[in-house]
Amino acid sequence: MAYSNEKELDIEDEFNNYVTDSMRSLALSFIRNITLKSPKDTGRFASNWNFSVEQPNEKVTLSRSNLNNNILRQKKIIDSSRISTVSTLWISNNLPYGPRLNNGWSDQAPAFFVEQTARISGIDIPDGTL
Numbered sequence: 318m319a320y321s322n323e324k325e326l327d328i329e330d331e332f333n334n335y336v337t338d339s340m341r342s343l344a345l346s347f348i349r350n351i352t353l354k355s356p357k358d359t360g361r362f363a364s365n366w367n368f369s370v371e372q373p374n375e376k377v378t379l380s381r382s383n384l385n386n387n388i389l390r391q392k393k394i395i396d397s398s399r400i401s402t403v404s405t406l407w408i409s410n411n412l413p414y415g416p417r418l419n420n421g422w423s424d425q426a427p428a429f430f431v432e433q434t435a436r437i438s439g440i441d442i443p444d445g446t447l
Contacts, residue, residue, distance in 0.1 A: 347438040356425035373407040
């Protein structure tokens with residue numbers, strides 16, 4: 318029973334805020350982990366992971382960049398994005414050789430490193446589904 322001077326707690330808003338904060342945290346965790354776990358010959362592939370909401374980001378960075386700079390850039394995008402409890406979050410890498418790398422083409426990363434990294438981040442994706 319609430320006291321007369323207490324405001325009524327809006328459980329739905331609290332829950333929605335918790336869910337969207339968790340979605341942001343999960344997206345940042347995955348971006349950070351996949352960037353650091355990606356094969357790095359020149360660093361171009363690792364620095365081409367991008368976050369977006371509702372539609373995949375089709376951007377390709379032509380030159381490599383510092384991996385930490387990309388993580389920070391993606392964090393700013395995640396923090397400023399409009400995310401709701403029904404949003405679809407996308408993390409994409411549009412370099413054409415990405416599927417080959419994920420299928421074990423590079424000695425620097427195991428086959429299905431994307432799915433393995435997703436599981437480390439708390440996302441359950443079976444190997445070979447991407």
